[in-house]
Amino acid sequence: MNKIKILYAEDDETLAYLTKDNLEQSGYSIFHFSDGNSCLENFKKENFDICIFDIMMPKMDGFELATEIRKINTDIPIIFLSAKTLKEDKLKGLRLGADDYLVKPFSIEELILKIEVFLKRSNKNLIKQNHQYSIGKYNFDSDNYLVFNDDEKINLTQRESELLKLFLDNKNIVLKREEILKSLWGDDDYFMGRSLDVFISRLRKILANENGIAIENLHGIGFKFKLEL
Template sequence: MAPYKILYAEDDETLAFLTQDNLEQQQYAVTHCNNGNSCLEIFRKESFDICILDIMLPKMDGFELATEIRKLNSDVPIIFLSAKTLKEDRIKGLRLGADDYLVKPFSIEELLLKIEIFLKRSQKNKTEDNTFYTIGKYNFDAKNYLIFNETEKISLTQRESDLLKLFLDNKNKVLKREEILKALWGTDDYFMGRSLDVFISRLRKILINEKGISIENLHGIGFKFQLNET
């Protein structure tokens, strides 16, 4: 299973280093930003399992950042970290859609516990109906490894099905090559990478006539499943 991805916004370099180091020791994949603008740009391009946001950020504060994140994703857990202790600030943060609010200085143990709780909750909310999708003229049944419509039925291997589901759950977002490999095989081994290329080639052939759908290769980075639903 791929590590959970955390987007962490904090402009205090020392605190950011210590917190990121502790999170990575717990096997979380942490992306750190030191200002709100760059944090939002990264969130637009990648998918994350949880966001940890300082409030007093340069360029865009944590409240505004959380508001923009909620416009893009209504489900991802958000935890605010702040030196602000006023009840009004806590209430404002929760009203903006944050799941919790930790006051600095906080204990890393408490932060880790909250992360674990919210990740478990968000995983429970990903119900079984996330196994059936519509892709252009096709239906995709991820549970039974099938792409089909009224006249056609295409069987996929389990890995191909897992890959397509991963793309659809992260449509229009960049997925790094190593993230895909770890999600599908638990490793970014070279030979698994060759298999990935074969699977992507087959999915492209299946979807070649679907307008507004493509699997974009971002050289040296990974792939983006482009799906224009309009």
């Protein structure tokens, strides 16, 4: 599984070194920049899983940086780390789209806990990075939304492909219904739940003739993709 990539902006060299070192020891891949402009430029080039920003930085402060990030990506978690303790500053950060605000000096253990909470919420730990799969007589290409073999090609929608990938990455494991919905849609409301049922019905039809494969419905809980091949 690929490492979680964290975009980190902090102009205090000592604090940045200590924070980066602790996070890397916890298994994260840290991309550190000392000003907002450099941070934003690299955000445009790379895919990150979470952002951690200081507020008072040269060239572009953390508030401006978060504003620009939100124009590009409305979902990525953003955590502010700042010496600014006024309630007004915290509220401003949250209104700009930050998910949390920790005041310096902060506990590295608390920061790591916050990171884990937001990654779990966005299901970054749930979705792994495989792209090619074998399912009985079929192959599955998740990048191209395609289930195929030598005789047949079945095109999936993006959501169907994401759902099948999620099941295969977690085969023989119970996935709660709300976990699936939040992973694919970011929410678990009624209408998305109805869409999920439609997609599962379609996947069942595609795999109906495959012995040893089943999508088991656990009433009131969720689903299990059973693979006994």
